[in-house]
Amino acid sequence: DGGITQSPKYLFRKEGQNVTLSCEQNLNHDAMYWYRQDPGQGLRLIYYSQIVNDFQKGDIAEGYSVSREKKESFPLTVTSAQKNPTAFYLCASSMAAGPRTEAFFGQGTRLTVV
């Protein structure tokens, strides 16, 4: 089955530690995205990548980093510089970055920093 896999589903980390969230897709999509979801707010774009070895900052990129070394993988690192890292993180992909391209979402990773 084609789809997007995020792991782990739940993640706990101590304050001050970097943590990397995994996102893998086997849909052969060129574009991949990371979103953050907080209670009572809409999804906000952290980073996106339209092609391998290239990525752009979204609306709330501070404190996060990404890489896109392979087409199918787009890991997100939450660094210690992120002030409020506890949130639900969603990865998405689309065939291309066109205005009417459908996006496919993963199941999400809930990160709790203690």
Next chain:
Amino acid sequence: KNEVEQSPQNLTAQEGEFITINCSYSVGISALHWLQQHPGGGIVSLFMLSSGKKKHGRLIATINIQEKHSSLHITASHPRDSAVYICAVSQLSGGGADGLTFGKGTHLIIQP
């Protein structure tokens, strides 16, 4: 940037009722998306539409471009329809999910 407003924020209904969730936006768009998020958190795309109406099973989505408004209807609602329904719009410029602006979602509960 587009402002996307959904109403109601929360909706509780009895099984079998006809459900309507509304979405309005402030600036012209290229497409509007309806998404469903279940309690586990994963999101599924229900519809992507740029004009008229689409139907899939018991779900119907309509859009009025002139009024900048869309509705999602659920006929013969069932407890398994309980979820958060999210409206998102694609800007006229840019594309894919980087150009999406999301509403805050409508939390729907269908009671047996």
